[in-house]
Amino acid sequence: KPESILIVYLSRTNNTKVVAEIIQRNVGGKLVALEKKNPYPENYQKIVAQVDRENEKGYLPPLKTNIKDLEKYDIVFIGFPTWDMQMPPPVKTFLKENDLRGKTVIPFNTNAGYGVGQGFDQLRELCSDSKILKGFSVEGGYEKKGVFLAIKGEREAVVEDQVIAWLEEIRLK
């Protein structure tokens, strides 16, 4: 039986969602968007302040998303934007609440140009009993400057080529 693939992602302005969809186009699998029980504020300054507070306290916001058939997946992609130069709190919740031991876990990320920060290191710590493959990180939007979805049109085609090269490197394609 072919290995079954799950692609879980968090996305606010859809850049990470587009990368998740590119991955799915190329390797298949089930796409799941992570949703928080109480959505974050729409306002950028407000979400930045809330995320800072949550990170300081180590608060894990409850999720609405619940994946019941997690055991059937062998490979789990985890996608998230860089927030506060780290992993967004809801992704921490997901990795704390869901046991990915024995699975192959593959991170991917979009950011405003400052990179993944601590995100992939945090994933490695939270998935210490998983096999972690090399992650993929790419520049996405820059909400602070009014750039929302940046991975579209010609830029999406460029990112798709980068994703395909990465998937070939980690031998998923």
Ligand SMILES: Cc1cc2nc3c(=O)[nH]c(=O)nc-3n(C[C@H](O)[C@H](O)[C@H](O)COP(=O)(O)O)c2cc1C
């Ligand atoms: C609350 C918040 C904090 C952010 N912090 C950072 C950051 O520390 N470094 C960075 O490069 N980008 C940061 N960004 C920008 C996002 O990582 C970037 O726009 C990303 O592509 C958004 O992905 P999405 O469209 O899937 O939501 C932040 C965005 C938000 C909303």
